Amino acid sequence: PGLAQVVCTELPSAGRRLFPAGELARICTGAGVSAEAEADFATAVTRARELAREHGGVLLVAGSHYALTPAREALGLCED
Numbered sequence: 001p002g003l004a005q006v007v008c009t010e011l012p013s014a015g016r017r018l019f020p021a022g023e024l025a026r027i028c029t030g031a032g033v034s035a036e037a038e039a040d041f042a043t044a045v046t047r048a049r050e051l052a053r054e055h056g057g058v059l060l061v062a063g064s065h066y067a068l069t070p071a072r073e074a075l076g077l078c079e080d
Helices: 021-030 041-054 065-074
Strands: 006-008 035-037
Touching (some): 006 021, 006 041, 021 035
Parallel strands (some): 006 035
């Protein structure tokens, strides 16, 4: 597989239909990719960063463009 581990989460937004983190993790596991669920977006990004560091890998944040700003904020990449 192209991914060693997936941390599934939910976007911090209201008004849009979202897949629950647990459902996304089950889909990944069903496709043969190790996955865990974390509903809180910032916590999930932090966990994924820890996994990447532990395994000498890289962190990839994927999804819709709605994930860009919250991911940058969680990683401390936004300017004040």
